[in-house]
Amino acid sequence: MTIRVLLFASYADALGPHVDVDVPAGARVRDVLARVRALATGKRIPDKPLVAVNQVYAADDQPVTATDEVAIIPPVAGG
């Protein structure tokens, strides 16, 4: 299945505002991350970044489906 991954700030500077990656059915957040980090310039993203699934922070073993909105969250700077 193809997962669209949203990117922001410095991660978007390196990879664009989103990338599409293919993962097997039953994949988890960490599998999606591994595919993104395997892209050219993907190493700009750290090993264990914050990730959100459907706009809620998610653990790296959370399963993902093709309809999920997955986002990699750079270190935040609100306030």
Place this chain on the structure above:
Amino acid sequence: MRTAIVERPIDACSLLSEVASARNGATVLFVGTVRDINEGSEVSGLDYSAYGAMAEKELASIVAEACERWRTRDIVVEHRVGTLELGESSVVIAVAHPHRGEAYDASRYIIEELKQRLPIWKREHYVDGRAEWVANAR
């Protein structure tokens, strides 16, 4: 309670009057402002960008937590995104409560949580022409 991510200047006084009332003996207003020096670099301005839909949700969650913990509904928070100049307000938190201790505590809780949790990013522009993404201390 009311929360919003906005792309216009924040009017702190209007947030204050939104929460103040005769049942509340204390109203605390926190205003976060764009500062001219950060870690030794002279700042000329900055851009905030957000994961908008998630930032709205997360800000509402943080304020709902504060409302429940300190038993008030009189909290209003706005966070601005876009390009800001020095001295402009990036975030305003208005908390009203019957008692001052709770009002201060709830206000402090909200600013500390949003600095850790809100998916908002800041790119500082410096007087020397450089620009950098900066992160909050964890």
